[in-house]
Amino acid sequence: MRKTATYGFLLTLLLASACKKVIDVDLKSATPQIVIEGNITDAGGPYIVKITKTVDFSAENVYPPVTNAVVTITDSTMKRTEQLQQIDSGVYVTSTIIGQTRHTYGMVVDVDGQRYTASSTMPRRVQLDSITFAENVNFNNQTEINAVVNFQDPVAIGNYYMFTEYVNSRQIPDIFVFEDRLSTGRYIEEPLFNDSSYLQKGDTLVLSMDCIDRNTYDYFFTLLNVTGNNNFQSVTPSNPVTNISNGALGYFSAHTVQRTAITVY
Amino acid sequence: MTNYLYKRGKRRASGARKAYRIALVWAACLLSVIASGQSRYTVNGTIRDKNSGEALIGATVSLLETKTPERGILSNSYGFYSVTAPAGHYTLLITFSGYQPDSLAIDLTHNLTLPIELATAAGQLAEVVVSAQKRNDNVTRPLMGVQKLTTKEINDIPVLFGEKDVLKTIQLLPGIQFAGDGNSGFYVRGGGADQNLILLDEATVYNPSHLLGFFSTFNSDAIKDVTVYKGGMPAEYGGRLASVVDIKMNDGNDKEYHFGGGIGLISTRLSAEGPIVPDKGSFSISGRRTYADLFLKFSPDSSVNDNSLYFYDLNVKANYKFDERNHIYFSGYFGRDNLAFGNTFGIDYGNATGTARWNHVFSNRLFSNTSLISSKYSYKIRINSENNDIGFTSDIRDADLKEDLQYFVDAASKIDFGFSVIHHIIAPGIIDASSGSSYNSLTLQNKYSLENAVYISHQWSPTDKLHFDYGLRASDFLVLGPGDFYTYDSAGNTTDTAHYNSGKIIKTYTNPEPRFSVSFQLDEESSVKASYNRNTQVLHLLSNSTSSNPTDLWIPSSNNVRPEIADQESIGYFKNFKDNRYEFSVEAYYKSMQNQIDYKNGAQLIANEYVESQLLFGKGRAYGLELFLKKKAGKFTGWLSYTLSRTELKIDGVNQNNWYPAKQDRTHDISLVGIYQAGRKWTLSATWVYYTGNAVTWPNGKYNINGQTAFYYTERNAYRMPAYHRMDVAATLQGRKRKRFSGSWTFSVYNLYGRENAYSIVFQTDPNDPTKTQALQYSLFRFVPSVTYNFKF
Structure with missing residues (x-):
């Protein structure tokens, strides 16, 4: 429910008259921390685990890959383990594991004598019914076109969803997560509000609907809480809640994938 | 475990023994006083x-x-x-x-x-x-940490949009800190914004702000007296850790009718008062309505103008004196904000309070006041988009019975005693969703509780130089059924659910709260004072956003959440000079706080039945030094206040369990106020404020996740917002008085030198260069001029 948004728009009204400027802030540098991003899906492999390190705020957005890691993924349900191969700097891929719903996967990453572990269970797939479009006036007071996802949430509580949009093959920076905590068993018609107008009539939209587990939902929910325009009303910033042990940043997610291509109307 | 229980039992016993000893000493004093x-x-x-x-x-x-x-x-x-x-x-x-x-x-x-x-x-x-x-009351009375403001001071001090404002004005006093632009919350001696007890004719006002905090709920036309206690609270008050702001409404003129009002850029005020029965009863009514939404209509942005953004409020009071011994008063407040974004989103919220009081003089030395009080704060959110037609409502309702007695022993001694019983009902949230919507209708269970207190205190001057004000408040909090009560493990999972029926007591918290102040007069014009007091707080405001929202959630103490406790010691030196024209004081305080509340990372506070599982607990400490110099007489009056302070928290699970600065930690806080009476017609005034920026959490690094830049945080509240400073000026022109009619014009400029104070600092990818990140500062008001015409007849 977009209650924060409700309130955020009011601030936006006030901030319409506000001035903004880029300022210099003197941020301390931090010891580079390991960042792991691992995904297993129900689409065919190979599946990728990307390992990088953080850089200082003032640095360029170039993140050093970690090339000396040993990465294994275990299908705990099938009791099958595989060591991943590095195909590009910091990019490790599987070759045999096949992602299946309701299987639990474990990831172990060994780097420089440190071990990072995580596990994730791929939820049951919920079918996306359709994508429709709606016009809304956004908080910057522009009319924008938003995709609306339509699907039936299952009767049992505990379903988590993530939506990613690609317009004309480019990923839109907004990520959407949705939980059925307040919507269990409902037919969901959820507009995906963008921070800017990205969708134009005639564009090709590829929308990915992923059924994610609770940890992945928590990760992206807490990540979204501290990024972008949410900062006006945000919680005290902190690193997202991760399912990876030992202080690593990032997440490990086993999830289903449904990609749908549609022309924006 | 047994050991733990034993210790707790022991501690309680020693608390009781202490209370008993205090009572005994008190009784001895009283007897000696009466016997003489x-x-x-x-x-x-x-x-x-x-x-x-x-x-x-x-x-x-x-x-x-x-x-x-x-x-x-x-x-x-x-x-x-x-x-x-x-x-x-x-x-x-x-x-x-x-x-x-x-x-x-x-x-x-x-x-x-x-x-x-x-x-x-x-x-x-x-x-x-x-x-x-x-x-020279400030010197001779044992009261410490008390600030009083007169209506005149409130009227002369410039404020945003010329809307004179009690709560904004008290924030210019030492130890009371402005929470920032767009935030009517304030911090007293390191306490959070929810740790202030704000009373309007004895009724608790749960949300003291209008329009996102730019205005307070108090219409200064309706207000007679404002007293702020930031330490050394009299035993009569309790329920919040940091301060008491006691606001009293005008009774109304019982001799003749008067009308008044003001027309400003964003609001209009009207008031009327007069006798009901001459010399026996009177009424007073004040109302105001803003038209900020008209402003929106002027917005160059065409789509802004179908939005609404306004508030109104109404203060009503009536009283009737039966005889010299019996007097009744009724007072009420009702205010509502309405903010809406077209038909899509809207929120309205507000307070309503009512107080019925009966003053009875039992004997010429025993005065009694009995009050029946109700207070309600509620909000309603409407969301209407796609298939969703959803309402979300929440409220808190209080009903209190309060009895205060004052026994005037003699010129050197006075005893106050009484009790209060407050019944709280909190409805944390009701979702009302249409059948076709994506959300389920849901009613979170109501929370019932009873907040009781008895108190006694004695103001006593054994010699003409030594004055005591000491007492004891015993508070007792009962968590009541019906309801399901949950037990959580450390990860926040529910391990047990216990159902209790209506009327069942689930948990009781009893806390003795000693209060003690002493002053010793060094000479006619100077004194030293010391005080100690304990305060407890049983209701807590959950708000994990950076500024206060109307949707912040009040929760009562429960089986999981314990009452907050603060112990404050303070000492001070008070000196008047130049025949009491100048007043100077220095006060130092140390406050330690227990059972402070913080939130788990990503805490879900909205519509969450298990909201208590989202909380973290710890302790706090605050200490500081307050300097105050005031010129009270002459053509030029005003004051300078300076506070040097530190406020820190230590919460389990935050910042590696180390002490860290609280958001409201302010190293320096300066307020300068000057009012100049220039001839018979003009009053000029100016204020200047400066404070160290709030403690904030900023990233120390960044990384890439899912194709986007994310920020890496290593330490809580390790950075500072830029220092805040601002000057406001006002000039009031008093029109010529004609018969009964008088009018005045007030011109003011908020933020005279247009300082771009940081409201928020956002970190983002540089839109012009995706290989870089940048920090973007948002600031709100630069030079806000206003003009208001006030009249009365």
Whole structure:
């Protein structure tokens, strides 16, 4: 429910008259921390685990890959383990594991004598019914076109969803997560509000609907809480809640994938 | 475990023993005081304004012939006074700031009831005459950490949009800190914004702000008296850790009708007062409505103008005096904000309070007030988009019974005692969703509780130099059924659910709260004071966003959440000079706080039945030094206040369990206020504030996740917002007085030199260069001019 948004728009009204400027802030540098991003899906492999390190705020957005890691993924349900191969700097891929719903996967990453572990269970797939479009006036007071996802949430509580949009093959920076905590068993018609107008009539939209587990939902929910325009009303910033042990940043997610291509109307 | 229980039991026993000992000492004092009275008589009555009949709060009454004439006793909240002395002939002297002093020869050979009326110090010159009166209460009274503001000071000080504002004005006083632009919350001695008890005619006001915090809920037209206690709280008050802001509404003129109002850029105010029965009863009504939404209509942005953004509020009060012994009062407040974004989103919220009071004089020395109070804060959110037609409502409702008694022993001794019972019902949230919507309708269970307290305190001056004010408040909090009560493990998973029926007591918290203040007068013009007090807080406001929202959630203490406790010690030196024209004070305080609340990372506070599982607990400490220099008389008046302070928290699970600065930690906080009476027509005023930026959490690094830049945080509140400073000026032109009609123009500029104070700093990818990140500062107001026309007749 977009209650924060409700309130955020009011601030936006006030901030319409506000001035903004880029300022210099003197941020301390931090010891580079390991960042792991691992995904297993129900689409065919190979599946990728990307390992990088953080850089200082003032640095360029170039993140050093970690090339000396040993990465294994275990299908705990099938009791099958595989060591991943590095195909590009910091990019490790599987070759045999096949992602299946309701299987639990474990990831172990060994780097420089440190071990990072995580596990994730791929939820049951919920079918996306359709994508429709709606016009809304956004908080910057522009009319924008938003995709609306339509699907039936299952009767049992505990379903988590993530939506990613690609317009004309480019990923839109907004990520959407949705939980059925307040919507269990409902037919969901959820507009995906963008921070800017990205969708134009005639564009090709590829929308990915992923059924994610609770940890992945928590990760992206807490990540979204501290990024972008949410900062006006945000919680005290902190690193997202991760399912990876030992202080690593990032997440490990086993999830289903449904990609749908549609022309924006 | 047994060991733990044993220790707890022991601690409670020692607390009880301490309370018992205090009670014993007190009883001994009282007996000695009463025993010494032989053929003593009492003069009592009520002190009122001669022209309006308004009861005067805090007027000084003394007998010139007794050895402490300048101290005397103070009239109470209803103007009642009572002085007892050995039989004799005396001169009764009554003084009150802004009024002509009065003296009466009295023959105290029998008990007397003597209503007193004081005339305002009329004309411009009187300002000086009155101020030259000895007003050294600040030196002689044991009260510490108390600030009082007069309506005149509130009226003369410039504020945003020319909307004079009690809560904004008190934030210019030492130890009371402005929470920032767009935030009507304030921090007292390191306490959070929810740790202030804000009372309007005794009723708790749960949300003291309008329009996202730019205005307070208090219409200054309706207000008679404001007192802020930031330490050394009298035992009569309890329920919040940091401060008490006690606001009293005007009673209304019981002699003649008057009307007044003001027309400003964003609001209009109207008020009326007059007798119901002349000299016996009166009423007062004040209302205001903003038209900020009209502003939106002027917005160049065409789509802004179908939005609404306004508030209104209404203060009503009526009273009737049956006789000198019985007086009843009814007062009420109702206010509502309405903010909407087209048809898509909307929120309205507001407070409603009502107080019915009965003053009864049992004897010429025993004054009683009985109050029945109700208070409600509620909000409703409407969301209407796609298939979703959803309402979300939440409220908190209080019903209280409060009894306060004052026994005026003699000129050197007074006893206050009483009790209060507050029944709280909190409805955390009701979702009302249409059948086709994506959300389920849901009603979170109501939370019921009872907040009880009994108190007794004694103001006592054993010598004319030494004054004590000490007492004990015992608070008792009952968590009541019906409801499901949950037990959580450390990960926040529910391990047990217990259902209790209506009327069942789930948990009881009893806390003795000792209060103690002492002052020792060094000479006529200076004194030293010390105080200790314990306060507890049983209701907690959950808000994990960076500024306060109308949707922040109040929760009662429960089986999982314990009452917050604060112990504060303070010492101070008070000095008046130049015949009390100047007032100087320095106070130092140390406060330790237990059971402070913080939130788990990503805490879900909205519509969450298990919201208590989202909380973290810890402790806090705050200490500081406050300097205050005030010029009270002459053409130029004003003050300088400086606070040096530190506030830190240590919460389990935050910042590696290390102490870290609280958001409201302010190293330096300066307020400078000047009011200049330029001739008969013009009053000029200016304020300047400066404070160290709030403690904030900023990233120390960044990384890439899912194709986007994310920020890496290593330490809580390790950075500072840029320092905040701002100057506001105002000029008031008093129009010529014609018969009864008088009008005035107030011109003001908020943020005179256009400082771009940071409201928020956002970190993001540089839109012009995706290989870089940048920090973007948002600031709100630069030069906000305003003009207001005020009138009365």
